[in-house]
Amino acid sequence: MRSSEQDNQLPQALRALWGQTDPGRRGPKPGMSVRSIAAAAVEIADKHGLEAASMAAVAKQLGFTTMSLYRYFDSKSDLQAVMIDEAAGPAPTPNRRRSWRGQLEDWARADARHLAAHPWVLDVRLGSPPTGPNLLGWMDIGFQILHRSGLAPQEAASSLLVVDGYVRNHVLLGLQYASAASGVWVAQLRSVLDPDELPAVSAMLESGAFDDDDGAEFPGDEFEFGLALLLDGIEQLANRRAK
Amino acid sequence: MRSSEQDNQLPQALRALWGQTDPGRRGPKPGMSVRSIAAAAVEIADKHGLEAASMAAVAKQLGFTTMSLYRYFDSKSDLQAVMIDEAAGPAPTPNRRRSWRGQLEDWARADARHLAAHPWVLDVRLGSPPTGPNLLGWMDIGFQILHRSGLAPQEAASSLLVVDGYVRNHVLLGLQYASAASGVWVAQLRSVLDPDELPAVSAMLESGAFDDDDGAEFPGDEFEFGLALLLDGIEQLANRRAK
DNA sequence: CCTATCTGTGTATTCCATATACTGTTTAGA
DNA sequence: TCTAAACAGTATATGGAATACACAGATAGG
Known part of the structure; x- marks a missing residue:
């Protein structure tokens, strides 16, 4: 429960991106930032795909525990929202x-x-x-x-x-x-397609319009x-x- | 290992859709079908979203165990491929x-x-x-x-x-x-946007082009x-x- | 200085996809 | 008719995921 008044607010992570930091800073200084975490996640996703960018993997990359990320992001989907912005x-x-x-x-x-x-x-x-x-x-x-x-x-x-x-x-x-699988796809279709039922697709296939x-x-x-x-x-x- | 010859084949589930059933039927008759499973999954996804259509949920809906589905689909992504076709x-x-x-x-x-x-x-x-x-x-x-x-x-x-x-x-x-959240989105943006930095978006916001x-x-x-x-x-x- | 507040940690829960070994059924072929 | 291969569905287990919760130590405002 962050702000019980009006919960139509942006998620904390997004507000951080816009520089909206509520000043009440008492405890230790944060060791990471919304942006740095997102950047690490982007790096992983670039290399190994979105699935590889799990909370655990991202945290490990930064040398922190999985749960530490939840100090910065309410949920994984918030992380992904920032990742997209970072990547753009x-x-x-x-x-x-x-x-x-x-x-x-x-x-x-x-x-x-x-x-x-x-x-x-x-x-x-x-x-x-x-x-x-x-x-x-x-x-x-x-x-x-x-x-x-x-x-x-x-x-x-x-x-x-x-x-x-x-x-x-x-x-x-x-x-x-x-993709390299395109030729495969054409071959798969050929093996299964009935030219009488799907004449236009069949013709298209023969025309080579789908070839690599x-x-x-x-x-x-x-x-x-x-x-x-x-x-x-x-x-x-x-x-x-x-x- | 199904067909070790050329593995550029369609997945079994898709081949089943095209009526390509290899005849060697010895054991018991299947109690379900690729289509019926996909239909059940579609029903769940329609009601509760794609995430709700887990293998377990789909199997339960049909009164079978989770693992039984793997007799029909090699993987969940195959199921989803058929779901899309079914829904179309x-x-x-x-x-x-x-x-x-x-x-x-x-x-x-x-x-x-x-x-x-x-x-x-x-x-x-x-x-x-x-x-x-x-x-x-x-x-x-x-x-x-x-x-x-x-x-x-x-x-x-x-x-x-x-x-x-x-x-x-x-x-x-x-x-x-x-979506109903559109008004929310506009409000969120307003709370954070600097009209000097993003003049065109701000103007667009004021013009009401984004209003519900x-x-x-x-x-x-x-x-x-x-x-x-x-x-x-x-x-x-x-x-x-x-x- | 002390205590509320904040950061990061450790642990546990729940849900998921899926591998593997198993039980029971059906039917092709002897 | 018998029997063994091939198949359907099950039971159990594994590893990974997101994330709730309670805690330990650090920090700075009063």
């Missing part, structure tokens, strides 16, 4: 020379690179929208860019979510389809294809608004 | 009167309704693309629709993935933002907005192809 890092600054569309493309590519570097981020299921400084920083930059496109606030918000959603999904699917093209840089052509699709749509809307 | 159900048949664009809209809306009915589906992290009959059925219908748009196979595949990704993300965000509009039907306007954006892009591409 500060938002990229847009290149002022470029058009809003170009800037939004850059934003999306940076987002994609970040997710590709920390794929486990996609495994974390948050119960609420982001509340960490870094993630809100990304959001802020995105809104700034779209603001200049002339879209109404509502539309800008929706558009950014669409772009972010696209990026997340693309990276996720990329991990699923383009690894060795491609990231973000690659597929990514740009979909992104352009989206931005076409947004631009069209913005032009309509401008008239 | 058969793909919707497109309305032949509508244009391909209209049919694709319908497809996306059906997808959204399905996900909203089984939100836990979004929590399942699959290591590979779908391999179940129902999900491939959805895929097939989607490809059929896009085939009629005149897009090349590669483009059709990408486009469908983009649409599906959009739907998934929209539902996910919908659960996060539009629950009681809205699903899929709602937001959904249609983004979907139209996407389809505009796809249609443009298809027109370019048609020329």
Whole structure:
């Protein structure tokens, strides 16, 4: 029981991230910090996946006991919320020379690179929208860019979510389809698929559209294809608004 | 060790779904089936979330012991793969009167309704693309629709993935933002945000773009907005192809 | 200086996925 | 018809996870 008044507060760990530290400091100084713990957890997740970042593993990495972490985080899911913010890092600054569309493309590519570097981020299921400084920083930059496109606030918000959603999904699917197991997947399907029942998928399989093209840089052509699709749509809307 | 020859096979549970049953039936008849187990698990997940669908809980629901399930599934993640297929159900048949664009809209809306009915589906992290009959059925219908748009196979595949990704993300965000906790989230942000550092997010907050509009039907306007954006892009591409 | 307050520890609980060995059943083949 | 192989479901055990709770020592405000 921390604050019995109104429990609509942010979790303690998140408040710490925003520098909100209640001054009543009596006992010993903390030996760790919310950020340092999250950083250790990120390191583990980067190396061995989200599952490996258990409370015990993180604590061990820092040389403390498992339970010590609970002085900083109410629960593991709070830790993960901060991990995500930590992994995101500060938002990229847009290149002022470029058009809003170009800037939004850059934003999306940076987002994609970040997710590709920390794929486990996609495994974390948050119960609420982001509340960490870094993630809100990304959001802020995105809104700034779209603001200049002339879209109404509502539309800008929706558009950014669409772009972010696209990026997340693309990276996720990329991990699923383009992995080394992709050839395996195609083979598995072939062994089981009835071309009469699922003609379109079968045809797609034969067309080679699903075949491995690894060795491609990231973000690659597929990514740009979909992104352009989206931005076409947004631009069209913005032009309509401008008239 | 099941088949030591080539272990690029589908997991036993998935093969069972496709009716591939190796005939050597000697012992007693199975008292359950891959589908019935998955159905029970879906029921639990629908009611109490994915976490509640533990092997023990599912087995208990069916009146068997935990370990009995391992006769049907090699691992829990296999179970979840089948759960997703089970929850998806058969793909919707497109309305032949509508244009391909209209049919694709319908497809996306059906997808959204399905996900909203089984939100836990979004929590399942699959290591590979779908391999179940129902999900491939959805895929097939989607490809059929896009085939009629005149897009090349590669483009059709990408486009469908983009649409599906959009739907998934929209539902996910919908659960996060539009939940009853949304007002809470806005309040939390207000308590912590510095309008000088994050001007665009702050402005967005004040503009009311994030305020609760629950009681809205699903899929709602937001959904249609983004979907139209996407389809505009796809249609443009298809027109370019048609020329 | 002393005591409330805070940090980190030790221990225990509960839940989970899953390995392994076992019991009993069915049926193919002799 | 007999019998042994193959199979269904069970019992038991292991190791790992999150986290509750009570405590030991440190620190600083009064």
